Amino acid sequence: KAGVTQTPRYLIKTRGQQVTLSCSPISGHRSVSWYQQTPGQGLQFLFEYFSETQRNKGNFPGRFSGRQFSNSRSEMNVSTLELGDSALYLCASKLSATYEQYFGPGTRLTVT
Amino acid sequence: GESVGLHLPTLSVQEGDNSIINCAYSNSASDYFIWYKQESGKGPQFIIDIRSNMDKRQGQRVTVLLNKTVKHLSLQIAATQPGDSAVYFCAENIATSYDKVIFGPGTSLSVIP
Numbered sequence A: 001k002a003g004v005t006q007t008p009r010y011l012i013k014t015r016g017q018q019v020t021l022s023c024s025p026i027s028g029h030r031s032v033s034w035y036q037q038t039p040g041q042g043l044q045f046l047f048e049y050f051s052e053t054q055r056n057k058g059n060f061p062g063r064f065s066g067r068q069f070s071n072s073r074s075e076m077n078v079s080t081l082e083l084g085d086s087a088l089y090l091c092a093s094k095l096s097a098t099y100e101q102y103f104g105p106g107t108r109l110t111v112t
Numbered sequence B: 001g002e003s004v005g006l007h008l009p010t011l012s013v014q015e016g017d018n019s020i021i022n023c024a025y026s027n028s029a030s031d032y033f034i035w036y037k038q039e040s041g042k043g044p045q046f047i048i049d050i051r052s053n054m055d056k057r058q059g060q061r062v063t064v065l066l067n068k069t070v071k072h073l074s075l076q077i078a079a080t081q082p083g084d085s086a087v088y089f090c091a092e093n094i095a096t097s098y099d100k101v102i103f104g105p106g107t108s109l110s111v112i113p
Helices: none
Strands: A006-007 A010-013 A019-024 A031-038 A044-051 A055-058 A062-068 A076-078 A087-094 A105-112 B008-016 B021-025 B030-038 B045-051 B056-060 B062-067 B072-077 B086-094 B099-103 B107-111
Touching: A006 A087, A006 B099, A010 A019, A019 A055, A019 A087, A019 A105, A031 A076, A044 A062, A044 A076, A044 B099, A055 A062, A062 A105, A076 A087, B021 B030, B021 B086, B021 B107, B030 B062, B030 B099, B045 B056, B072 B086
Parallel strands: A010 A105, B008 B107
Antiparallel strands: A006 A019, A019 A076, A031 A044, A031 A087, A044 A055, A062 A076, A087 A105, B021 B072, B030 B045, B030 B086, B056 B062, B062 B072, B086 B099, B086 B107
16 A cells, blocks of 8 residues: 655745645545654644535644645645745644554755 | 643654653643654644543554553553654543644654664
């Protein structure tokens, strides 16, 4: 079974731009979560989607948004990029009502 | 706010020795804990988990200990190998919520050949 895939793997954007990251979960997994990982803040939860609905949300500004499609694939969008948004963005999928998450390799976003 | 934290940010051990990575948590409502391993360029990988009604759980070369009295858990790696070099995160799940996960800051383990 294929693992969680994320595209693109690397991205360079300038301040003020917006970006969309994509995540394809493991087949059969309907829950998809997004995390931001930085050296200073560690792994921080962004949001979680299940069956196209956002179920949980972390403490991030409204510039960070996401969505999930009927095939469980998910996208996250960051608008009006700031230098502090430079991070590794990780996506994780799991079966509903379970704890074990499977992470993708992440998208490395650099904002200049 | 409540958080999960690690005592040591870095740990160096000799190949073949045992490693112990510690983690403190502050949310007494957490009932499920997980250890993840993250290698360079990869996402975190599940290692082992433990529920709050257990004190100890063993896997292949790894053992997790949970002390609820002092809100502490540890990951023990037996006979540490070079392939164990990675960053290790503890994470906690808030009771009754499968989807609220709080990660600790991570400990970098370096294995000296």
